[in-house]
Amino acid sequence: MVPPPEAPVADGVSRGVRLGYGVGSFCTATFTTVPGLLLLFYLTNILAVPAWLAGLIVFAPKAWDLFANPLVGQWSDRTVSRWGPRRPWMLAGALILPVSFALTFAGPPLKGVPAALFVGVFFLLAATGYALYEVPYKAMPAEMTEDYHERTSLLQWRMIFIALAVALSGIIAPEIAAHSLDGYRVMGIVCGAVLLAAMLASFLGTARAPFTGSAEPEAGLRAQLAAARDSRPFLWLLGLSCAQTLAAGVMLAAAPYFAAYIAEDTSATSTLFAALVGPMLVTMPLWVWIARRMDKRGAMLLSGVLFMGGALLTVLTPLLGMVYAHAMIVIVGVGYAGLQLLQFSMLADVIAHDSAVSGKRRGGVFTGLWTAAENVVTALGALVVGAGLAMGGFVSSDPENPVTQPGGAVTAVLLVQTVVPALITFAGVLMTLKYRLTAAHLASATPRTT
Template identity: 75%
Template sequence: MRLGYAVGSFCSANFTTIPGLLLLYYMTNVLAVPALLAGIVVFLPKAWDLIANPLVGQWSDRTTSRWGPRRPWLLAGAAVLPLFFALMFIGPPLKGVPAGIFVGVMFLIAATGFALYEVPYKAMPAEMTTDYHERTSLLQWRMIFIAVSIGLSGIVAPLIAGHTVDGYRTMGIVFAVILLAAMIGSFYGTARAPFTGQQQSAGSLRAQLRAARTSKPFLWLLGLSSAQTLAAGVMLAGAPYFAAYTLGDPDAKTTLFAALVGPMLVTMPLWVWLARRMDKRGAMVLAGSLFALGDLLAVGAPTLGSLYAHLAVVVVGVGYAGLQLLQFSMLADVIAYDGAVSGERRGGVFTGLWTAAENAVAAFGATIYGAVLALGGFISSDPENPVTQPESAHTAVIVGLTAIPAVITILGVWMTLKYDLSAERLATITASEPAPEPKGTPETAAPEA
């Protein structure tokens, strides 16, 4: 069951990482799209998620089927996302603004397919176990798959893409197949997963959104997670530029990603242990602090060289591993807390809002980085017409990758201190305010999963 659920992370991580890492660079350095426009193109389809994701969450909350409330939506996403992901990188015979518009439309449709899949997928852990720490163990497997997936998207995808239109086209097709296999695999892999959820949610979407807004733990968690995701989005967008213009080696983005992903593969058991010893909030503060420290250390890369830069990214990677694991485990706690208080199944609405914010702020990271490049006078180009960047553009590359993410991450650490849903509080709420008996027939109350 754990592995069956975790395989879906190949979809989640690849679709988040590849556009975040390569799409801005693909437009500015292959399709000659102006940097500011390219940043806007990356962001706008994700802004659509702010509308689409809560709707998908409500639909999945209200779904009843022999497959359970969430799993049919995994198939719906699989019918849309892989095809339009491939078209994003198909390399149209266009340059500049028209090319940017084409990529933006394909990205918008792909993002809609991702919402159909990802929102129900993220709601499932809260309904698969009632144990506070078991959720962290369950999501540990997901984080391992995410680490492998980030390795694929951060190392293999750039190697396939290279610096040509044909390379990006091939990469898009290869990873579209991987996305499809992961989405179908998670559907079948969760066929026997337990379902411990509540009755269907009642009321309009507006009423459910109001309930989410009045959940203090959810709002603080959403804020701290958005800060960390925004910082990571800025760094992802900046990685290819950092490799090419700061380290002087465009291919170094693959080894930088190896430095980021490596800690995720080996530190997950450590973060699970720290979450038990320090509670999840304490472990999250530590993870965010390490992430910010690594960002600040990377400021010295132009002087101290490539090896130093890679070591700084390792520090970022250790913190990033903890952030990835803990925020999703805490989201499952928030959904369980709401279910214990309300007696209703509203996890889809919570994960819809969460995923919308996550996608939007990650994409906004690329917009921020594109704006920093534009302010620094960065000159867009294509492989046939290389250009020499001004010194101000080189400065923008390093400032955008280091100082800006560090400041955002420190803000996230401060918000983490305001989050107060501990294991003891959740246990007390669950014991003192048991959920009402589900209404309707047993089949309606607890669909087969």
């Protein structure tokens, strides 16, 4: 007989549940990758929205997450249902996100400011649906197993699905969009269908997920936010993750411009993305091994250095050519694979540590704050790129009225793709040195006395 979702389960996580949980990452990767890669370019080069306003439109709906995500986290922490505390909210997100995502790229017969407002409204709805799904989704691994290293193994499956989804999103979505209005419309519908399938599959696939949590939910959002604020491991992990995510967001938003104005080949967007995500498909077992040998913090430091070094060396592309650029992006991709795996494994450790020392269930608020910060800094990447392009004198256009960009704009494209993310990643590496939650610390955690 299968135990109810709320019952503690001693067994490990079955392969079926790992697959069911992992497939939900198609939602995570698609919603992060496609807008991060194409939305800014869609606004500036298809709908003729000024670069500074386009960056603001991409960023502003995600700022809403700072308010919405902690609320969703609190609601999921306090939910009691036959489906468990997390899955009802995942289903709610599946009813909102796919449709609003498709409408974001619906290509209205508008240009400039009116087009920006249209896109902004539906992107805000999409961000809300994503919060309803992603916040409880990220909280689940800490409640599936109590084993420090099994969490990394569990999340390895998630990272494999993320790599596949990022590959499909970053390689196929630009090909479907094809820098045309009709292409973006079709791309939005296709990605919306992928989102719906992934979200429903993970909702159904986690029906038999073990639930090891026995802590009671913390009463009151203010108390939960205070708990997150007082958790030093969480704050340092959030800081280093924000730095790494911002660096990736900047590179993501800059990629189509790098392909168009540095490589002078718009199809290079897809090949550069293949170089970035290819390592994620083959290096996950290696990063699991490195994390066991060097502990997670040491592995995180190594992955950050690889990401930073590859990004910085890409600045030599105008001198050494696109083959060299692809080789450097492969190095970035190896580091990015480690960053993606390790930060979520470490987040599960932080949630488990807090539950052990507090006796409270508040992982939803931790993941709510985490997801809000993740979404905001990813969108902030587009804002940074938009501001950089505006400072360089970038001229927005539409397919019927192409323009030649000034030299300052081309230089800005090169810098925001290379030097800027490298500097941001360096800040993340410094913050990683302050992270102290190891396997030994987690094993020795004891409840606080009051």
